[in-house]
Amino acid sequence: MGIRATLSKPLAWWMVQQQKQWMQRPVETQLQWMQRLVQQARHTAFGKEHGFEAIRSYEDFKRQVPVRDYEGLRPYVNRIIEGESDVLWRGKPIYFAKTSGTTSGVKYIPITSDSISNHINGARNALLNYIYETGNSDFLDRKLIFLSGSPVLDRKGGILTGRLSGIVNHHVPAYLRTNQMPSYETNCIEDWEEKLNRIVEETLREDMSLISGIPPWVQMYFDRIIERTGKKIKDVFPNFSLFVYGGVNFEPYRAKLFDSIGKAIDSIELFPASEGFFAYQDKIEHQGLLLLLNAGIFYEFIPAEEYFNENPRRLHIGEVEEGKNYALIVNNNAGLWGYSIGDTVRFVSTNPYRVVVSGRIKHxxxxxxxxxxxxxxxxxxxxxxxxxxxxxxxxxxxxxxxxxxxxxxxxxxxxxxxxxxxxxxxxxxxxxxxxxxxxxxxxxxxxxxxxxxxxxxxxxxxxxxxxxxxxxxxxxxxxxxxxxxxxxxxxxxxxxxxxxx
Incomplete structure (x- = not known):
């Protein structure tokens, strides 16, 4: 067992103990985050306009902070782009995550020095949780591939801007840099098919143990390898043992993907978004993703069937029910307030709070x-x-x-x-x-x-x-x-x- 695999086990134990503490008091943890976020943003332009100084309870919060989509947030983002500080959150964002919407065109989602840890630690903790649950840490000593967007960043209003996966790529821990694939140069290629061919060339003879990405694009990677070698993935990468994915329901892709691999391996589902890293699969054998309640985000939930009503109910974590679909609303330390991310979730457990992503509110x-x-x-x-x-x-x-x-x-x-x-x-x-x-x-x-x-x-x-x-x-x-x-x-x-x- 190598140094990374060895040191990861006590770190995994420590992380899970911290996790258990907030899991035991979920409602209290969430309401504390609401107050903490409001206090930290009370002197921002948004905080002043929405009476943050007077917010003492969740009922106050709902009265003062309306639910918004990106169009509702855009005027504040434009003020940041124009150079203004202390608009949605203290100071200025360190990044804009550039994404596209069905009605809003290009969206610029702020990521601050306070919120970047949510994105980085969420993915890290998912792996540490897996190590704690299974005892398997050997994969850390071999090659790891993250199929992601380009890490090349532009600037918008003087703020570094790019795809979330490209931004996160700049924050991969140093101890993983030496076994991360593909190379930085290859990752910078914008054309996906050219990039994929280069990734195949770089990884074909490597000892790959973890592969991460959205299932259809991972499948394309597998298809290219099989075309090139005539072999199943297990015969090309005999130590491949963990598949990490997110963004889509895995089930439609499962049969073909595992047929391409040629053996059963463990998989971990993640729920990342430009607006935050929300949840990960904490039990291999359990349906549902553990909602991260102590990560700089205060969540709200609107029953999906009420979302387009004039005055839909807004619920905090202690008011949700199993089996029902909710539109997910986030408030976070990046300066998103009452922000509807467009996803719907369904709770499969409320002890602890685990969700599945059930769809898009407008799809x-x-x-x-x-x-x-x-x-x-x-x-x-x-x-x-x-x-x-x-x-x-x-x-x-x-x-x-x-x-x-x-x-x-x-x-x-x-x-x-x-x-x-x-x-x-x-x-x-x-x-x-x-x-x-x-x-x-x-x-x-x-x-x-x-x-x-x-x-x-x-x-x-x-x-x-x-x-x-x-x-x-x-x-x-x-x-x-x-x-x-x-x-x-x-x-x-x-x-x-x-x-x-």
Whole structure:
């Protein structure tokens, strides 16, 4: 056992003891963070405008701080870009995490000297927690690969700006730098396909033990290696033992990814975002991610079905219930206040508080009032893959077909198969039947002959890669929306398919 593996074990023990302390008093920890954040920001422009000096309770906080999306925050961000200090948080941010939204265009999310530790320590603690739980630390002495965005940073209003994964790359601990892959030069390549080829060249003969990234882009990496060597990943990297991922539901990718690896290995799911590192899988065998309640973030939750109401309920951690979907609202030491990040979560446990990411608040299909959400189509796909074990899916998305050339409207599942079903009609029926069981409104529309059962449209294996490349979002931390209420993505995919024929 090498020095990194040896020293990690007492550090892992210490971290887990600290974690257990706040897990035992979750509500108190969160309300303390609310008061702490308010006190630290009371002299900022935002704090003065929203009466932070008068906030004494959560009820006060809700009265003073409205829920906002990025458009509501933009005027404050613009003031920072123009050079103003003490706007949302003390001083100025040290970074802007540059990201893109569906309605706001480019977004600049502040990261401060107080909040950067949340992003760095979240990922570190996920690995330390795994070491504590399993005793496996040998992977630290071998090569580790992080498939991420470019670490090259620009400036916006004098503030260093880049993709979150690129920013975090500058803060990888020194003791991991020597075994981190790919090289800095390769990581700086902007073109994803060129970068991927270079990563394969650099890593092919290395002793890889941990691979981290968004599943579809990791799959592309595996595919290139298999094409190059003709071998399964386990035969190329015999010591590969841990896969770390986040950003998307793993289930649709699981079968193909593990088939590519050729053996079962441990995996850890993370919940990172530009707005904060929120949760990680703390138990390999348990569903759900431990919500980090002592990391500079005060969380609020709006019941998903109330989100678009005029006065939806806002709840703190002690008021949530298991099994319900909530829009996640964050307040943090980067200066985000009442900020709706756009994700929905569902609590699978409240002792401790564990969540699953159930979808996007604005990603749904409700062309006929059915309000199908991301979690439901993910579950339908999982059920279909379990019923048809021969099937391997590369990527998929779902869209409504409101005005078909003939017949009733329907939901169209556009799926890129690696291995298609032996009986495509039965596979489509399983998807549809499961969705009907999960969503009574959708079921009623089928029963009432307003919609016909779902239609599966198979796509070329590289259809989604082409689509993401065409919109400049191939690789890195980008992901395909699982469903949408219009046909923008669907029509782009079908047009490309037609042009290839």
């Amino acid at each position: 749904y299909i409700s062309a006929f009032g059915e309000h199908v959400i991301g979690e439901e189509v993910e579950k339908a796909m999982k059920a279909a893959l379990e019923a048809f074990p021969e099937v391997k899916v590369i990527e998929f998305t779902v869209a409504p077909q409101v005005t078909p050339p003939e017949g009733l409207p329907y939901h169209e599942w556009l799926i890129a198969f690696d291995t298609p079903p032996h009986d495509p009609q039965a596979f489509a029926k399983k998807l549809d039947d499961t969705l009907r069981q999960l969503n009574i409104y959708y079921d009623d529309l089928i029963k009432g002959s307003i919609l016909r059962p779902a239609v599966v449209t198979p796509l070329q294996a590289d259809a989604f890669v082409h689509y993401m490349k065409s919109i400049g979002k191939l690789g890195g931390q980008n992901k395909v929306p699982r469903l949408s209420n219009d046909r923008k993505i669907a029509d782009a995919l079908l047009q490309w398919e037609a042009e290839r024929l």
